[in-house]
Amino acid sequence: MEHTMTDWSGYIGLILQGALVTLQLTVMGSALALVMAFVAGLGRVSRFIAVRALATTYIEFFRGTSIFVQLFWVYFVLPFAGVTLSPLQAGVLALGLNVGAYGAEVVRGAVKAIGREQREACIALNLTRGQAMRHVILPQALPLMLPTFCNNAIELLKGTAVVSLISLTDMTFQAQVVRAQTGNTLIPFATILVLYFLMALAISTAMRWLERRVTRGLDGVRT
Amino acid sequence: DDGKLEELKGQGFARVAIANEPPFTAVAADGKVSGAAPDVAREVFKRLGVGDIVASISEYGAMIPGLQAGRHDVITAGLFMKPERCAAVAYSEPILCDAEAFALKKGNPLGLKSYKDIADNPDAKIGAPGGGTEEKLALEAGVPRDRVIVVPDGQSGLKMLQDGRIDVYSLPVLSINDLVSKANDPNIEVVAPVEGAPVYCDGAAFRKGDEALRDAFDVELAKLKESGEFAKIIEPYGFSAAAAMSTTREKLCAAQ
Amino acid sequence: MEWDWNFVWEIMPTLLQGLKITLLATVLGAAVATVIGLVFAILRMTAPKPIARATGFVVEFIRGTPLLVQLYFIFYVLPDIGIRLPALLAGVIGLGLHYGTYAAEVYRAGIENVPRGQWEAAKATNLTGRQTWIHVVLPQAIPPMIPALANYLIAMFKETPLLSAITVLELMNQAKSVANSSYRYIEPMTLVGVFFLIMSLISVVFLRWLEERYARVEER
Amino acid sequence: MAAPIIRIDNIVKRYGPLTVLDGLSMEVLPGEKLALIGPSGSGKTTILRILMTLETISDGHIEVDGDQLYHMPKNGGLVPADDRHLHRMREKIGMVFQHFNLFPHKCVLDNVTLAPMLTKGVAKAAAEKRAMELLDMVGLADKAKNMPAQLSGGQKQRVAIARALALSPKIMLFDEVTSALDPELVEEVLNVMRKLASETDMTMLLVTHEMGFAHDFADRILFFDRGRIVEEGKPDEIFRNPRQERTQTFLRKIIAAGHRV
Amino acid sequence: MAAPIIRIDNIVKRYGPLTVLDGLSMEVLPGEKLALIGPSGSGKTTILRILMTLETISDGHIEVDGDQLYHMPKNGGLVPADDRHLHRMREKIGMVFQHFNLFPHKCVLDNVTLAPMLTKGVAKAAAEKRAMELLDMVGLADKAKNMPAQLSGGQKQRVAIARALALSPKIMLFDEVTSALDPELVEEVLNVMRKLASETDMTMLLVTHEMGFAHDFADRILFFDRGRIVEEGKPDEIFRNPRQERTQTFLRKIIAAGHRV
Ligand SMILES: Nc1ncnc2c1ncn2[C@@H]1O[C@H](COP(=O)(O)OP(=O)(O)OP(=O)(O)O)[C@@H](O)[C@H]1O
């Protein structure tokens, strides 16, 4: 391995470019997942059966089939239906829809966890369902969702590694390229392991900060 | 009609699928893509009036579906011409030719010289890229499925050989040479070419329906070959221009 | 591209072969995860501080990094230090280790959910630490954990396609191999999706049943 | 005599196989203060919850302030009420819960102003002015900016009362409003309720286990058992000379347990 | 006069910056029935929990039945008690909790037999015989095979008492054993405790808000406030003529809230 003077700084640069793609995927995927989580999660507790059925179908489908199959479909099959997305768009779509389905269950769970008593107080105060949801239930449900959302975001970050399937030059993919070009396995993979961990750490730190913010004033209520 | 070519000219680049396999493809430390296949494609497209290529590295298995789904305009990746593939895509005239090779342990302890030898030795395991020519050759020679290990990429294959997980790793000669020279491992030796295995050539693979573009490509490719430019591009990577020029798509696609 | 039913029946046996390996990897991976998770949880909750913290770091690290990369590591890097595992075993260990970190959290939550009053009642009736764990805490902690653990079992099942990166011929890999040699992609990939969906719908029913069965412990 | 403000007519409430209220009828006059007492599980809470439309009824009719509660007229007949009808009916009724059910993420003042602003479109300034008057009435004007978690149980319950009053309902329902409180804190809540009973002409229904308070507070006592009204009358009649055996046993037990009547 | 069975000497209990008990001393004679009363947060529960070794103490000494509780002799001096010492000391003490803390996964009988079998090695048959006697004493022999979730609160608490008695402790601690119960169910538990108080010579410490019961049950009342004993004496003295102003206010509030004394 010593016979070539490998330009490591250059190859690490390649991996960092991949890290940027991973970061983009994570951020945009999380944003989409968040939207889907609320849409489908609230859809699940809707009083209209059609809305509930739609939300349930979405959730069960995306939780049921593997992310690999979903990526494959979005990237290779959707174009036959006339929808051609860039690799980044396809990655964001598949990851966002997939993680959003898990997030939807979190939203539903948290909304349900804000117990009957709070709902009844809203009825007794004659708030409409929408008002109750917006002013009473969601503000309390949000802090309950955050820890799981944090986990979901980290899951999504890790999920970006599988987008190499659709030729998106994310961090794992770049590590593979570097490996093929240099013949060295340990360095590229050790590098991306550390990078992934740092990103996960950044997510959980940010979430903890957010959690502290949204639970301010609630101290001592939930035991 | 030339709609596709006009479209590429309009956007100024062609989307090319390449493999992660030197020397067919090389990626420099600065991220610049070179290697025999992309270099040829770049040159031909330039002559066609398409300023540049945008190369995206792809798994072998994802190339053809990507092409069919319109993800790439062309594949130039050492995807060898074979009758079934000729049915799935529209090939240009041959570009890069290579024979098959084995990488194996020093001294070839199992004495493997052909795919048939592997089939006959119940202990021998062969590694090959999934969906690649080598996998098919091994299966056709009678190696049972559970002794043909699908290996995701060249480095993985070499590593598995070094670790004793497989006994043979089979790739085109130049790919094996590149791998082995990078590994610089005295315990690995190369058998090339593999006995009984034909020489294969790849071509630029276009989507069925883009035959017009393919034909235009062929015209410029022929000029390139004639002028000697072609040899200048691919020979530094170890490929033989003469081999490519001595055969045709028609022959290769008909070969059995 | 059109859907071809003949082709579907042709490739079915190969895919079922892959499904078998997928299920095997899942079951073995789950067994490893259950045990490793318990080890992680106990180390984190009861070991001396430095060991508990180190375990905590390892758990966080494994949870924060992709299984795919970990599999590469186990399969391609470990041999450099003399550990050469067969592909399936490497996959099972990777899955087990990765999901063990999730299981550890479930164990911890399950144990912490046993009300403090139960520990205190055990103390007030003068049970020893061991007796408290065996007779009071674990019997109450384990049943509520079961649905959560089953959930991870299903998640693990859906991540087995990653094993194709380390040459395990599971469902996804078989499908890819079939697709590559026939140049037909839609059928095998769709079938894989259908298999996953069927397994997952079955497991949803199974999960509901588990949840009902074990959520009732308190009210019994 | 004025027409009843609440007229409950033969209502039935079932939970699955369990019949909780079995053909219950009763009337309440405007301004009347009613106490509902009786053993655990006898259906006291259920009747309040039905009046607040937190439950549905299995059969029967309820008229509140001249309108049907669970039904509405349509094409000459009565059909089950829709959301709009329920919304309109709920304006007349307020409820205070055993566990306060304050909104923990809003400060005391916001708890009180939220509903008037949202349901009646009261402007913020006006809502806050009225809220401060109510908080003053329950003795908590100085806690307006506190979060519920910073209050004692008794204080929380007084805020809950102010919150319900902020909508100026004609009828107020109180379900065991002191039973989740430490004994020391019970009195401050009862004082507020005494004041309310004497100073306003609101109709009030009170479920309680505080017999002494029920006696002082109510114009009339209803004794419930197994979903029926076993006995009713003026407080003195019920507490001093209960006619029914069931009432006697109940009161004896309660007194033995250390409650003053 | 017999030597005290409990001797609490100048103990301090802190939670972080909060000092809950601040140099508390008291003694309890064998067989004495003691009631601890006082406002919420005054440290009553804390002192029981310390005696049950559910907490640690920040400073001071406690002697129970002639031995140090949190310390043990070693090389002529006293060192902090180890697990074995605590285990031996806990044999002398039993506790009944406000929320019963029955083992929900075991039937009533197993709840009662578990500890004797595990801690004293009593044979199953003997343990069950004794358990049935105790369940009979608390009036629940017919519920032996029920799961705790099938019992009412009062029944649960009676099982909890039987469970604590099964270890035959010399000292029993009761922490607000009726305050989580429906009023109707309070009496059945108090009856069991009256029987216990009159029929055994166990030492008993009772924390309660039931002033009437405290009065009847206790030989001596301790009034706590802010981690100190403000006043102590015979029940009649404390309830009829409290000397301290703090005691007077407390009792006035409790009485106003409807509790009989
Ligand atoms: N959601 C429900 N599902 C099933 N049964 C219920 C439900 N709510 C109440 N019940 C039953 O209805 C009966 C009456 O309950 P309710 O709460 O009205 O009694 P209560 O008189 O208020 O008793 P308490 O004094 O204990 O509050 C009880 O037997 C109760 O178990």
Ligand SMILES: Nc1ncnc2c1ncn2[C@@H]1O[C@H](COP(=O)(O)OP(=O)(O)OP(=O)(O)O)[C@@H](O)[C@H]1O
């Ligand atoms: N684990 C703890 N951490 C911090 N503070 C505590 C803890 N347990 C009790 N305290 C505090 O110690 C003080 C005394 O509590 P304790 O439970 O002994 O009071 P109490 O007299 O039993 O009150 P109550 O009548 O409400 O039961 C209170 O201020 C309480 O908040």
Ligand SMILES: [Mg+2]
């Ligand atoms: Mg009730």
Ligand SMILES: [Mg+2]
């Ligand atoms: Mg207490």
